[in-house]
Structures are given as structure tokens and as C-alpha cells.
Amino acid sequence: MEKLLEALQQRILIMDGAMGTMIQRYKLDEAGYRGSQFRNHPRDLKGANDLLSLTQPQIIEEIHRAYLDAGADIIETNTFNAQAISMADYGLEPHVYDINHASAQIARKVVDTYSSDRPRFVAGSIGPTNRTASLSPDVNNPAFRGVTFDQLVDAYYEQVRGLVDGGVDILLPETTFDTLNLKAALFAIQKFCADRDVRLPVMASITITDASGRTLSGQTVEASWNSISHAPLLTVGINCALGAREMRPHIEELARIAPIYIHCYPNAGLPNALGEYDETPQSMSALLRDFAENNWLNIVGGCCGTTPDHIRAIAAAVRDLPPRQPAKVDRFLRLSGLESLTVRPDSIGSNFVVVGERTNITGSPKFAQCIKSGDLDGALAIARK
Numbered sequence: 001m002e003k004l005l006e007a008l009q010q011r012i013l014i015m016d017g018a019m020g021t022m023i024q025r026y027k028l029d030e031a032g033y034r035g036s037q038f039r040n041h042p043r044d045l046k047g048a049n050d051l052l053s054l055t056q057p058q059i060i061e062e063i064h065r066a067y068l069d070a071g072a073d074i075i076e077t078n079t080f081n082a083q084a085i086s087m088a089d090y091g092l093e094p095h096v097y098d099i100n101h102a103s104a105q106i107a108r109k110v111v112d113t114y115s116s117d118r119p120r121f122v123a124g125s126i127g128p129t130n131r132t133a134s135l136s137p138d139v140n141n142p143a144f145r146g147v148t149f150d151q152l153v154d155a156y157y158e159q160v161r162g163l164v165d166g167g168v169d170i171l172l173p174e175t176t177f178d179t180l181n182l183k184a185a186l187f188a189i190q191k192f193c194a195d196r197d198v199r200l201p202v203m204a205s206i207t208i209t210d211a212s213g214r215t216l217s218g219q220t221v222e223a224s225w226n227s228i229s230h231a232p233l234l235t236v237g238i239n240c241a242l243g244a245r246e247m248r249p250h251i252e253e254l255a256r257i258a259p260i261y262i263h264c265y266p267n268a269g270l271p272n273a274l275g276e277y278d279e280t281p282q283s284m285s286a287l288l289r290d291f292a293e294n295n296w297l298n299i300v301g302g303c304c305g306t307t308p309d310h311i312r313a314i315a316a317a318v319r320d321l322p323p324r325q326p327a328k329v330d331r332f333l334r335l336s337g338l339e340s341l342t343v344r345p346d347s348i349g350s351n352f353v354v355v356g357e358r359t360n361i362t363g364s365p366k367f368a369q370c371i372k373s374g375d376l377d378g379a380l381a382i383a384r385k
């Protein structure tokens with residue numbers, strides 16, 4: 001942890017690029033994914049990239065080495081989908097701990113062979129899962145949820161346990177399209193760290209999925225930040241979805257409002273009609289150099305479509321530029337719905353801050369009973385009266 005903080009004060013750190021893009025190059029077939037251990041698994045496993053840490057560890061090791069050779073200071077474990085909710089697609093839920101543990105060990109082993117000249121770090125990749133906690137996947141039932149907060153916490157807790165036991169330096173919940181999923185990941189991390197009495201730096205990464213600058217669950221960048229700023233974080237940042245060009249105003253905003261370190265690892269541009277990424281190492285690194293020249297960056301790398309060549313070019317482009325100093329922000333009451341709300345002292349007197357309260361567990365025993373017994377429909381009926 002001290003080494004990481006020291007490095008962050010000295011320079012902009014480089015993250016690795018895409019894992020999936022590199023795995024594709026190996027053109028593995030179904031048998032390749034299965035290896036010998038999963039030869040008789042009852043479900044198809046082609047595409048279960050995280051499983052390769054168990055069945056083809058030498059491939060994952062090679063990819064890590066390629067990124068470290070390209071100049072990465074931080075490499076991500078091959079665990080983006082390695083929690084029970086996503087792994088259910090492949091019937092791999094019982095293997096979640098082993099996948100995370102093995103993935104962390106592979107990255108740890110590789111990093112430790114490189115760390116003599118300067119420190120390098122392993123970040124445990126924690127994806128958003130394939131469910132969303134705050135939106136309904138059923139158009140006819142807006143109250144329906146495909147997953148609960150508690151299910152997410154349990155799934156993330158198990159993933160974190162495997163990653164930490166395997167030796168990661170950092171935990172990285174990333175590609176967050178729904179802030180409630182991220183809050184479940186942060187809650188699970190804090191719970192695990194309290195249970196084990198350990199502390200690990202956390203990088204929290206959101207993804208902006210459309211040009212209006214909102215997450216899939218509809219929050220603005222500032223509202224997302226307000227939603228998670230209570231958690232002890234090393235960095236906050238944006239990854240995936242958009243390329244660097246489209247991400248620019250959102251990184252600028254985050255760098256202005258967050259009093260902690262900022263990371264950024266965009267895709268290699270927006271996917272074209274064939275689903276390929278067009279941003280070259282040269283064009284992408286020029287865009288990111290501009291971010292660094294504006295003092296917005298502490299950690300930078302690449303997401304989908306990026307390769308070791310991209311990372312090499314990015315590392316060279318920001319090498320001579322200083323790291324950003326965290327923003328100084330005034331302490332105000334900062335709230336969030338889909339939008340952010342900042343209550344400043346001058347709001348009082350000149351403006352009313354309207355807070356609506358229709359129901360209250362201390363004011364109504366009947367309402368309190370509904371909440372206690374989990375009768376949310378009953379509680380809602382009282383609120384509607």
C-alpha cells in the first residue's frame with residue numbers, strides 16, 4: 001500500500017489493456033476452454049474466459065507478461081465475470097473461489113518476477129455481473145428485479161475472498177453500469193476487510209454508456225460519485241463503453257469534483273459496424289496525452305479493443321507528464337438521485353430545500369410493522385393514501 005501511494009505521488013501509473021481481446025487471438029475451441037479438468041462438464045464452456053485461469057493458465061500468464069513488457073504498472077486479474085451470478089450461465093458457480101484464487105496467483109507470480117526495477121501491482125478485476133439491481137428487465141413490471149442487493153453482496157464477497165487469498169494488491173470493481181451493483185461490491189469489500197481485519201486499496205470504476213453522460217441506470221457522473229463517495233476509495237474513474245474522445249468531458253468533470261486519485265481506461269474507440277475497435281495506438285495515446293496535459297490523470301490504460309501496442313504507446317505518451325493532484329473540494333451536503341444535489345450554506349435563507357416525507361417508521365406503528373415484516377406492498381399502500 002505504501003509503495004502504491006508513493007508511486008502515485010511520483011508519476012502517472014499505467015494500467016494494462018484488454019484481456020478478452022488478447023484471449024481471442026488464441027482462437028480456442030470448446031476443448032481448449034475445457035482443458036482436461038472440465039472435459040466432462042455438462043454445459044458449453046467456450047467463452048468462459050475466466051475459466052482459462054484454471055484450464056489454460058499459461059495463456060493468461062503470457063497475456064500478463066505482454067502487458068508488463070509494454071510498460072504496465074498495474075495488471076488486472078482474469079476475473080471480470082468470476083462471481084456466482086455470471087458464472088451461473090456456464091454452471092460454474094461452485095468454482096468461483098478457485099477461479100479467483102488461481103487468477104490472482106497467476107498475476108501475482110508474474111508481477112513478482114518484474115518488480116525489481118520498479119513496483120508493479122495486481123488489481124483484482126470485479127465486473128458488474130450480468131444483472132442490474134436498480135432496473136427492471138421486465139417492461140410489464142417495473143418493480144421486478146433480476147437480482148437483489150444481498151445476492152450481489154454474497155456473490156461479490158466470495159469473489160473478493162478468492163482474490164485476496166490469491167494475493168491481489170488492489171480491488172477493482174469496474175465497468176459499473178448500475179451504481180447499486182457497485183455499492184453492493186463496495187459493501188462486500190468493506191465487510192470482507194472488517195471480517196479479516198485487512199485493508200486493501202479500492203479503485204471504483206463506472207462506465208458511461210451514452211453521449212448524454214449518464215450511466216445505464218440513469219445517473220450523471222456527479223450523482224454517481226456522490227453515491228459512492230462515502231466509501232474509502234483510492235481512485236474513482238471511468239472505463240469501457242466509450243472511447244477516449246467521447247469520455248473526455250466526463251473525465252474532466254470527475255477530475256474537478258473528486259478529492260481522490262482519478263483513473264481512466266477507455267475502449268479503443270467506439271466499436272464499428274463489425275464490432276471492431278478502430279482507435280490505433282497512436283490516435284488513442286494522443287487523446288490520453290491531452291488528458292494528462294490537463295492534469296486529469298493518475299492512472300491510465302485501456303479497456304476493450306486495446307492491446308500491448310496501445311499500452312506501450314500510452315505509457316510513452318504520458319511518461320514526461322506529472323500526475324494530477326486530487327481536487328480540493330468544500331465539504332457540503334452532497335446527495336444524489338439520478339442528478340446530484342449540493343446543499344450549500346447560501347441555499348438556506350435564499351432557497352428552500354424541499355425534502356418530501358410521506359411515511360416514517362417512527363411516526364406510524366402500522367407502517368413500521370410493514371417494513372419490519374418485509375411487506376413492501378403494504379407499506380406502499382400506506383404511502384399512496
Ligand SMILES: [Zn+2]
Pocket residue numbers: 239240241267303304
Ligand atoms: Zn471495456
